[in-house]
Amino acid sequence: MSDPAPVSNARLVGLGLLICLVAAGVCVGLDRYGASCRKSGVAAAAGVAPASVVRLATPEAAYRFWRERGYHGRTVLYVASGWERIDPNQFGQDDPRRNYPLSVYRTADHVEKNFLDRRTFLYVAALQGVARRVIAVLGPAAFQEAREQAKNAKNVRLGDGTIYLTYQGFPRWFVTGERLFAPGEPVLLYVAASAFKESTPAELVARLKRAGVKTDAAVLCDDTGNPEVTAGERGALDEFARLLERGGR
Amino acid sequence: MSVELSHHSGTSAGAARPEGRSHAVGGSRAGERTWLLVAGITLVALVFRLYGIWSQLPTADEQAVLLSAVNYMESGQLGPTMWNHPALRNILAYGMLKAFGSGVVGTIGLNLVLGTLCTPLIYAVARRLAGSLRVSLAAALIWAVEPLAVEYSRQAINDIYLAFFPLAGILAVYRYLDRERPAWLLVAGAMFGLGLASKWSALFQLAVMGGLVCYRLFRSWKGGAAGAARAFFIGAALGILPVTIYLASFYPWFQRGYRLEEWPALQQSMYRETKLHTGYKDLIYGDHKAWQWFLVPGISHEDFIFHLPESGPAREPNLREDLTVLMAVANPLVWLAVIPAFLLLVRAARRERSEGLTVLVGLLLFSYGPMAVVHRPIWFNTGVVVLPYVAILVPFALDRLAPAASTGARRYLVPGYLAAVALVSLVLFPLAIGKGFGLPLVGDQLFQNALNRQGESKELYRER
Structure with a gap:
């Protein structure tokens, strides 16, 4: 075999630099692509200035509202x-x-069509890409229960009043009201009437303000049909809506 | 140029020279005959992979693979199956689905092709590592008929990618070392990148071949700008390029609105699942202890397909008729020969300071070792990743056993062994394609064994 012509140093360095350039391009391109896929409205600070506030009867109505508005990657x-x-x-x-040919469909469409209800609405929102992550602010009992269950999970970080837990790579945080935090971007805020089992509307508004939460769409859900939600809690949701409308005053 | 990589593998530190090259120089007829033999073995591989494929029922995994591909490509969603593995399978399966539909070709066509193409690839890699026509043809034939390779070429899951892409990468690395054309190292980096984008275990073969390239670099190191330029290029081609391809394979996931800063958390999540994965059933079924593969006869991987007729009168399920088991049983003549063959070649590698032997030993050790020691179930289907190096190692060692001076022994030992391997594989073949229950004498026993199989508790693998 005859010896091939030697490769110049400049060519090797050039090729190496080209690979680095492509790598950097892929990093920047993916980052920008991800950012461009997020769909949101005009954000405002929750509890500070009026946001798009809607009152809906059920959790699944909240999901449909998000979909109709076209929110994505939130x-x-x-x-x-x-x-x-x-x-x-x-x-x-x-x-x-x-058997062949195999039936082919998107799991998200299948679950939305056949299983969307008050229990699954957040899961469907995750499957359909409306939500790319969830921060759940829970009452003390539910948080403690989640904490016990999370101890057996594979990818979990337990903190003081916080649990970070993924499902098939989907990130979720469970926090107590005291540990509520803003994720550094406008959120889709969902407040169920049951939230006022343990706290008052004023306390929740104060926590949202303190955390610096910004939202472009706040859904207040009566959770109609849920026997565990009382009329008093729905009344508190009315009060919370008024506080939001008045910018927390 | 002050730093040069050796063009020749050499006789002391390099692999033996391919003996076919002298044939090629001496006469093209011998070379043509070699390629005819390789083509013939590839044809055998194709027949084993295609026989009865049109009537083979799809597994639940195959349905899940298609759904995962659609979910991933159309909305960036991971899952429902094997979400913790990198996503190249989703991309390729989706491409095949769009091109050929969800029938046999669209679902498993690519795996059939890759599983078949591994045959000439193994020949070429073995030729480079062992330098022996006999050994390389034997390695290709073992791959062509080994039940594990046959079954996983006939299924849509991505284990076969982990045989194909690293083999292609290894071959490209050797092309680069032999010819010093940078393009070959770019091809190698791309192949290892595609391997990484299939499963992380491609990292093991990349480590071995990266080590070889670095070894060659430093062995001929003369310092200066030339050495630095070459080192930079090698780092970019075998380091940055594979990682870039790996990252790029996640582009559909970014359509969910994720930014780059969120990607490491996904990788951590995948890592945790992969590290602690114990399967999707309540108990662990089947052979799942990788340390047993070379020690225990009859290691197998089974896929259960429960299928009711699509039409006709309604009837009660009848397991004898409705159950199919695809059962890849390790050919004992191959798998049980690995440890003695390995020890023999380790000794030879040390004594002869042979680079080819050392690389082969390293490839087997790096491909298999982590699976043998990791504290989680590793099912035998993953053995497809190791099989290419097993297929080269065993005939290589056997070839060494024949006395150098005895042409008779040298002539018949490997062919005789291969004939036995082919015969046993032929006997095991019906099991691999789901026809085991219909076999005379053993069919009923196989059925009973399938019904009576016992699962193991997952407590065995609780995190320490």
């Missing part, structure tokens, strides 16, 4: 007394008559 700040634990495996289809 942080959902969920405030409620409890957290509905679901097993996503139950939504799968294992058809014993399965």
Whole structure:
């Protein structure tokens, strides 16, 4: 075999630099692509200035509202007394008559069409890309329960009043009211009437303000049909809505 | 140029020279005959992979692979299956789905192709490592008929990628070392990048080949700008390029609105799941202890397919008719020969200071070692990653056993072994394609064994 012509140093360095340039381009390109995929409205500080506040009857109506508005790639700040634990495996289809050609569909569409309800609305929002992460502000009992369950999870970080827990790579934080934090971007705020089992509307507004939460859409949910929600809690939701409208005053 | 990589593998530190090259120089007919043999073995591989494929029922994994591909490509969603592995499978499966639909070709066509193409790749890599036509043809034939390679070429999951891409990367690295054309190292980096984007275990082969390239670099190091330029290029081609390809394979995930700063958290999440993964069932079924692969006969991986007729009168399920098990049983003549072969070649590598032997030993050790020691179940399907190096190692060692002076032994030992391997693989073949229950004499026993299999508690793998 004849010896090939030697490769010049300049060519090797040039190729190496080209690879570095491509790598940097991929990093910047993906970052910008991700940012461009987020869809939001005009944000305002929650409890400070009026945001787009809507009152809806059910959690699934909240999901439909988000979808109609076209929100995508967002942080959902969920405030409620409890957290509905679901097993996503139950939504799968294992058809014993399965054969080629295989049926093909998006899991998100399948779950939305067949299983959307008050328990699954956040899961569907995650599947459909409305939410890219969730911060759930829970009452003390629900938080403690979540903490016990999280101890057996594979990817979890437990802090004082905070739990970071992923589901198939989807990031979720569970926090107590005292540990409520703003994620550094406008959120889709969801406040259920049950949130006022443990706190008053004024306290929640104060916590949102203190954390510096900004939102472009606040959904206040009566959770109609949920027997655990009382008329008093729905009344508190009225008061919370008034406070938000008045900018927290 | 003050620093040069050796063009020749050398006789002391390099791999043995491919003996086919002298044939090629001496006469093109011998070279043509070699390639005809390789083509023939590849054809055998193709027949093993295609036989009965049109009537093979899809596994639940195959359905899940297609759904995962659609979820990932159309909305960046990970899952429902194997979400913790990198996402190249989703991209390729989606491309095949769009091009060919969700039938046999669209679902498993790519794996059939890659599994078949591994045959000439193994030949070429073995030729470079062992320098022996006999060994390299034997390695290709072992791959062509080994039940594990056959079954996972016939399924849509991505283990076969982990055989193909690293092999292509290894070959490209050797092309670079032999010819000093930078393009080959770029190809190698791209292949290892695609391997990493399939599963992280491609890192092990990349480490070995990166080590080889660095070794060659430093062995011929003369300092100065030339050495630095070459080192920079090698680092970029085998370090930055694979990582860039890996990162780029996540581009559909970014459509969910994630930014780059959120990506490391996803990687950590994938890592935690991969580290602690114990399967999707309540108990752990099947052979899942990698340290047993070379010690225990009859190691296998099974995929259960429960299938009811799509039409016809309704009836009660009948397991004898409705259950199919794809059962990849390790050919004992191959897998149980690994440890003695490994020890023999380690000794030879030390004695002869042979680079080719050392690289082969390193590839096997790095591919298999982490799986053997990790504290989590490793099912035998992952053995496809190790099999290419097993397929080279065993005939290589056997070839060494034949006395150098005895042409008779040298002539018949490897072919005789191969004939036995092919025969055993042929016997195991019906099991790999789901026809085991229909076999005379053993079919009923296989069915009973499938029904009576016991799972193990996941407590075994609780995090320490």
